[in-house]
Amino acid sequence: MQFAVKAWSNGRARAGVLQLSSCPNSIETPALLLSTMKGLPEFIAPHLLQFLPSPDSHLLQTSPLHFLECPSPKTISSIGGLHQMVGLTEYAFVAAPRDSIQCLPNCEGTNKFGASFETPCGRRLIKPKEYVEMISSMEPDIWASMADEVPAWVSEKRNRTSVDRTVRWLDDCIALNVAGGGAIFGAIVGGSSVEERCRCAQEVVRRNVSGFWIGGFGLGESMEERSALLNAVTDVLPDERPRQVSGLGLPEEILQGVAAGIDLFDSTYIHHLTLGGFALTFQLDGTDNHVSGSQLSEIGSDHTKINLRATVYRKDTSPIVDGCSCYACQNHTRAYINHLLNVHEMLAQILLEIHNTHHYLGFFRLVRAAIKAGEFDQFRQKFIESRRDHLVFAMVSQLQNAEEHGHGAIKPSPKCLRPNGWIELDSGNNEEKKETSRSRSSNFTCHRARLRNGRRSCDDERGVFIIAAWGRYVWMWKAFAPLAISNAITDLCAPETRTPTF
Numbered sequence: 001m002q003f004a005v006k007a008w009s010n011g012r013a014r015a016g017v018l019q020l021s022s023c024p025n026s027i028e029t030p031a032l033l034l035s036t037m038k039g040l041p042e043f044i045a046p047h048l049l050q051f052l053p054s055p056d057s058h059l060l061q062t063s064p065l066h067f068l069e070c071p072s073p074k075t076i077s078s079i080g081g082l083h084q085m086v087g088l089t090e091y092a093f094v095a096a097p098r099d100s101i102q103c104l105p106n107c108e109g110t111n112k113f114g115a116s117f118e119t120p121c122g123r124r125l126i127k128p129k130e131y132v133e134m135i136s137s138m139e140p141d142i143w144a145s146m147a148d149e150v151p152a153w154v155s156e157k158r159n160r161t162s163v164d165r166t167v168r169w170l171d172d173c174i175a176l177n178v179a180g181g182g183a184i185f186g187a188i189v190g191g192s193s194v195e196e197r198c199r200c201a202q203e204v205v206r207r208n209v210s211g212f213w214i215g216g217f218g219l220g221e222s223m224e225e226r227s228a229l230l231n232a233v234t235d236v237l238p239d240e241r242p243r244q245v246s247g248l249g250l251p252e253e254i255l256q257g258v259a260a261g262i263d264l265f266d267s268t269y270i271h272h273l274t275l276g277g278f279a280l281t282f283q284l285d286g287t288d289n290h291v292s293g294s295q296l297s298e299i300g301s302d303h304t305k306i307n308l309r310a311t312v313y314r315k316d317t318s319p320i321v322d323g324c325s326c327y328a329c330q331n332h333t334r335a336y337i338n339h340l341l342n343v344h345e346m347l348a349q350i351l352l353e354i355h356n357t358h359h360y361l362g363f364f365r366l367v368r369a370a371i372k373a374g375e376f377d378q379f380r381q382k383f384i385e386s387r388r389d390h391l392v393f394a395m396v397s398q399l400q401n402a403e404e405h406g407h408g409a410i411k412p413s414p415k416c417l418r419p420n421g422w423i424e425l426d427s428g429n430n431e432e433k434k435e436t437s438r439s440r441s442s443n444f445t446c447h448r449a450r451l452r453n454g455r456r457s458c459d460d461e462r463g464v465f466i467i468a469a470w471g472r473y474v475w476m477w478k479a480f481a482p483l484a485i486s487n488a489i490t491d492l493c494a495p496e497t498r499t500p501t502f
Contacts, residue, residue, distance in 0.1 A: 002212055003029075003242045003263075004234070007333060009376035011433070012234060012261035015368050018242060020141045022083060022093040025055040029242065029263040030254075030371075032364050033094055033102060034060035034357060035271050040087040043349040044086055044357075049329035051354055057360045058091045061266040063099040068121050072165045073137035086417040094264070095182075095419030096213060097126065098149065098246055101268050105149040105219075107158070110164065115146050127199035128172040144213035145173040145185035157193045161383065170207060183210035184349040185244060194232045201236040211242040214262070218247025223256070230244060230260035237261075251282075251304075251363060252387070255380045258367055272320040274352045277309040277341050282387070289473040292366035297471055304387060315340040326358035327351075383430050391404050 002019040016029045028161075038064050041049075049057065067076065071085075074309075079085045082093055098105055102120050108189055109116030114127035127148055135143050146169040148162040166189050175430040177184065189247035190197030204212060217226060230245075237243060242263045248254060250268035257265060273280065283303040286491055306313075319329035320337070328337070341346035370379035 003211070003240070006277075007372045009371040009374050010259075011418075013055060013230070013258050013371050013376040014239075014261055014263070014335040015371040016242070018263070022090065022092045022141050023055055023058050024090055025058075027055050027059060027092075028368055030108075030258050030364060030367055031059055031264055031417050031451060032361060033058065033059045033244075033264060034063045034265040035099065035266065035268050036060050037102075038062070038066045039082050039093065041089070041353060042355075043269065043346070044355040045350075046353065048327075048350070051090075052357055053361050056364065057357065059264070060084075060088070060098070061094050062090055062099060062138075062140070063103045064095055064131060064138060065103040065117055065124070065126065066099075067098060067123060067134060067138075068119060073134050077137040081137070083139070087424060090140070093138070094142040094144075094244070094266070095135060095138060095148070095246075096144040096185075096215075097131065097146060097264070098215065099268075101271060103434070106148045107154065107162070110148050110162075110165075115148055116314075128169050129176060132173055132176040136177070136179055136181060140213070142183045142185060142213075142244075144185040145170040145187045145217045147189050147213070149189055149216045149219065150191045152192040152222075152225070156190055156193065156196075159193050159196045162189050162191065163196050166200060167203045170204060170209075174209075181352075185209060185211040185213040185242075188212055188214045189216040190229075191216055191379050192229065194228055197233050198231055201233045205238065206237060208257060212237055214243060214245045215247070217245060218249075223252075224319075226253075227256060227260065230262070231255065234261040252384055253384065254363075257369070258376070259380065261389070270353065270356045273305065273356050273391055274349050276307045277307055277348070277352070278356075279308055279337075279352055279475075280305050281321050284359070284362045287333050308334060308337050308348075309341050311339070312448055321359070324355070324359070326355045328355040328358075341460065349450065406456055409422065443468070 003016060005014050005016040007015040008469065011498065014029075016354040017026045018029055018031065019026045030174070034057060035112045036042070039060070041060075044052075062082065067073070071079075076082065076085055083089050083091070095114065096211065097103065097117065106118050106123060109123055109125065111125070114125045116123060116131075126146070131146050136178070148165040148169070150158055150162045154162075166187050186207055186209035188197065188200050188204055190200045197342075202211075213232070217229075223231065233301050243261065244264035244266070245257050245262045246266050248265060249256050249267035251269075254265055255266070306320075313334040316334040316338070319332070320334060320335060321329055323331075332351055337348055337351055339344050339500075340351070367376070370376045
């Protein structure tokens, strides 16, 4: 593996080139790792990968824990490794224990002997020796050492223990990797403690590793905390080695990672969108497409994605995105994908994953171009403001549409956009709403829950819509929940705390 930084923008954001032996062409960073199940994207067959942009799509993320049941490490090794088994000899595999879809860390079951994970086979304790055996049989291009990942709310003592275990397991992985196959990335953890993350990074830098895998994110920390944690870690790391992060997937989170100097991202965002029947539609050329408020209420759109399950697309003969060069947009229509979704045909997920992957890789190309031009901060600010404005417009349009249908008088409060990132929309008489909340299914009373210190705290706003415009929040709608608003805030919830679909 060879890596070189080619451009910097606004301090930490950087663009580089990664050369791996399996890929005939070098891969530009920041780059997206495509999520896989046992080495292949869940809905894209090997012969369909050619329809994705090359070489941007040649980085595949996998987890050795997918192979706990079968095939065995001995079988994979006899075949010739993961590349030969799945027939993708010109693709690079990046292996890490956690994949954020099926194999999630379980800190309660982790002990000094190994890390505990929730897997499709149940809860499993993985020891370093077993992990390195699986890695050796798979022969990935890059692999991360084992890590004791903990959520943001654990105690300081538990945080220190996780760092000590992670460093010790890194030493074990290096010692057990006698064959020296693949580039090893040292795992860096530390929860929500800046001091522990810096200590872990300093210890890992002293080891003979080719790069760094930063874990423990997406486990309860806030957006504000994450920036300080990422910056503290990257300040310690040397510039000449690549950095990968796990747990960041939303566009805003990707930009936050890039701003801190991260090079590789393993994202499950595309997977969640595809399963939900959503297609990305935000503009990649800097223009803005306007959708009327009435149409927003019907399709559950927030200007960044559309729900192709909606009946409004039943006769829509246009492609998902006009001008998109992906296979799905060039050959099929929204009406056809709507039909496939409604009859539960797997082809719907195949076409959606092709489009969403193509679109998200285009987003990464824009990020790299902004870094090379020295305009990353401006690009990030413009993108986030545009997304926020679109979400607000979608929410207000849905509330106005609900008012027209007799669900109550909705009016924005004088201080609609709060400094802490909340948006408040007053639905009229709070006392009246309080009295009728138990009997009327059309009232807008909702509960707000935020993960804080490991506990879920709720407060009843009594007739006031509180919409999360930023951060990680859990939402519980009471009695009535407009689909468009539920869809509009889906992007802003972490995969672990995803807003339920109503």
